[in-house]
Amino acid sequence: MKRVKAIRNLPHAGVVKGDVGGWVEKESNLADGAWVADDAKVYGDALLAGEVVVFEQARVCDRARVTGRAKVWGSAVICGDAQVRGDAVVCGQAYVCGKAQVGSDDERACVCDCARVAGRARVLNCARVYGNAEVTGSAVVSSFARVFSDARVRARAKVQDRARIFGTTILAGAVRVGGNAEICADVTLTDTKNVTTIGDYLEPFL
Numbered sequence: 264m265k266r267v268k269a270i271r272n273l274p275h276a277g278v279v280k281g282d283v284g285g286w287v288e289k290e291s292n293l294a295d296g297a298w299v300a301d302d303a304k305v306y307g308d309a310l311l312a313g314e315v316v317v318f319e320q321a322r323v324c325d326r327a328r329v330t331g332r333a334k335v336w337g338s339a340v341i342c343g344d345a346q347v348r349g350d351a352v353v354c355g356q357a358y359v360c361g362k363a364q365v366g367s368d369d370e371r372a373c374v375c376d377c378a379r380v381a382g383r384a385r386v387l388n389c390a391r392v393y394g395n396a397e398v399t400g401s402a403v404v405s406s407f408a409r410v411f412s413d414a415r416v417r418a419r420a421k422v423q424d425r426a427r428i429f430g431t432t433i434l435a436g437a438v439r440v441g442g443n444a445e446i447c448a449d450v451t452l453t454d455t456k457n458v459t460t461i462g463d464y465l466e467p468f469l
Contacts, residue, residue, distance in 0.1 A: 264286045264287065264288055264304065264306065265286065265287065265288075266283055266284060266285065266286055267283070267284040267285065267286075267287055267293065267298075267299060268281065268282070268283050268284070269281060269282045269283075269284065269298070273296050273298050273314075275296065275314040275316070275332070276296075276298040276300070276314070276316045278298055278300075284298055284299050284300045284301075285299035285300050285301055285302060285303040285304060285305070285317070285318065286299065286302070286303065286304040286305070286306075287299060287304075287305045287306065288305070288306035288307065291310070292305040292306065292309055292310060292311065293305070293310075293311050293312075294310060294311065294312040294313075295312050295313050295314070296313065296314050297311035297312055297313060297314070297315040297316075297317075297329075298311075298315070298316050298317070299311065299316075299317045299318070300316065300317070300318035300319075301318045301319050301320070302319070302320050303317045303318050303319060303320060303321045303322065303323075303335075303336075304321075304322050304323075304324070305317060305322075305323045305324070306322075306323075306324050307324045307325045307326065307327075308325065308326045309323045309324050309325060309326065309327045309328070309329075309341070310327075310328050310329070310330075311323065311329050311330075312328070312329075312330045313330045313331045313332060313333075314331070314332045315329045315330060315331065315332065315333050315334070315335075316334050316335075316336075317329065317334075317335045317336070318334075318335075318336045319336045319337055319338070320337065320338045321335045321336050321337060321338065321339045321340070321341075321353075321354075322338075322339075322340045322341070322342070323335065323340075323341045323342075324340075324341070324342050325342045325343050325344070326343065326344045327341040327342055327343065327344065327345045327346070327347075327359075328345075328346045328347070328348075329341060329346075329347040329348075330346070330347070330348050331348050331349045331350065331351070331366065331369075332349070332350050332369075333347045333348060333349065333350065333351045333352070333353070333365075333366060334351075334352050334353075334354075335347065335352075335353045335354065336354045337354045337355045337356060337357070337375075338355070338356050339353045339354055339355060339356065339357045339358070339359075339374075339375075340357075340358050340359070340360070341353060341359045341360075342358075342359070342360045343360040343361045343362065343363075344361065344362045345359045345360055345361060345362065345363045345364070345365075345380075346363075346364045346365070346366075347359065347364075347365045347366055348364065348365070348366040348367060348368075349366040349367055349368050349369055349370055349371070349372070350366065350369055350370060350371040351365045351366025351371060351372045351373065351374075351386075352371060352372075352373045352374075352375065353365055353373075353374045353375070354373075354374075354375045355375040355376045355377065355378075355393075356376065356377045357374045357375050357376065357377070357378050357379070357380075358377075358378075358379045358380070358381075359374060359379075359380045359381075360379075360380075360381045361381045361382045361383065361384075362382065362383045363380040363381055363382060363383065363384045363385065363386075363398075364384075364385045364386070364387070365380060365385075365386045366386070366387070367387045367388060370387070370388045370389050371389055372386045372387055372388060372389065372390050372391070373386075373390075373391040373392070373393070374386055374391075374392045374393070375391075375392075375393045376393045376394050376395070377394070377395050378392045378393050378394065378395070378396045378397070378398075378410075378411075379396075379397045379398070379399070380392060380397075380398045380399075381397070381398075381399045382399045382400045382401065382402075383400070383401045384398040384399050384400060384401065384402045384403070384404075384416075385402075385403045385404070385405070386398060386403075386404045386405075387403065387404070387405040387406075388405045388406050388407070389406070389407050390404040390405050390406060390407065390408045390409070390410075390422075391408075391409050391410070391411070392404060392409075392410045392411070393409075393410075393411045394411040394412045394413065394414075394429075395412065395413045396410045396411050396412065396413065396414045396415070396416075396428075396429075397414075397415050397416070397417075398410060398416045398417075399415075399416070399417050400417045400418040400419065400420075400435075401418065401419050402416040402417055402418065402419065402420045402421065402422075402434070403420075403421045403422070403423075404416060404421075404422045404423075405421070405422070405423045406423045406424050406425065406441075407424065407425045408422040408423055408424065408425065408426045408427070408428075408440075408441075409426075409427045409428070409429070410422055410427075410428045410429070411427075411428075411429045412429040412430050412431070412447075413429075413430065413431050414428045414429050414430065414431070414432045414433070414434075415432070415433045415434070415435075416428065416434045417433065417434065417435040418435045418436055418437070418453075419436065419437045420434035420435055420436065420437070420438045420439070420440075420452075421438075421439045421440070421441075422434065422439075422440045422441070423439070423440070423441045424441040424442050424443070424444075425442070425443050426440045426441050426442065426443070426444045426445070426446075427444070427445045427446070427447075428440060428446050428447075429445075429446075429447050430446075430447035430448055430449065431448075431449045432446045432447065432448055432449075432450055432451075432452075433450070433451040433452070434446075434451075434452050434453075435451065435452070435453045436452075436453035438452045438453060440452075
């Protein structure tokens with residue numbers, strides 16, 4: 264591992280020529296105007312490209328790709344074949360692995376705190392996954408949806424629109440939750456159930 268040194272100004276990262284940054288294993292870990300700072304590390308066949316900034320103690324490794332204007336910080340880990348794209352943010356102690364995808368186009372998806380996104384799961388658009396939540400399997404969280412607390416979204420489940428999934432809720436199978444639905448309960452929804460009615464709400468004691 265070796266520290267990087269800027270050979271030109273990178274205004275998007277607040278970097279001027281000559282600044283010393285974080286750690287990479289090889290030159291091919293960085294492309295375009297991407298920057299790694301502080302004690303962050305990029306290694307293996309991982310690639311940062313575009314106006315990406317990875318800083319603090321974050322790690323990007325294996326064959327992971329971070330592109331666009333994405334930012335990764337804290338002690339977050341991006342590994343496996345995971346992709347972080349667009350204006351996405353991954354921070355805190357978040358963990359993105361497998362073939363998971365966070366971000367799309369120019370929208371700002373966010374995975375933070377101790378959240379985990381794994382498998383072939385996708386967090387798209389302006390969706391947010393945080394707290395101790397997990398999105399795994401082929402699940403999709405999109406639009407302005409929120410998954411947080413200790414919620415689990417698994418298998419082929421989809422959470423979209425402005426739906427909020429929290430508490431100890433588990434979504435699995437092919438269940439879809441959308442609209443302004445809120446599910447906060449010690450409940451597991453599976454199969455092909457659809458929860459789309461505006462204002463759907465399960466109290467924690469149900």
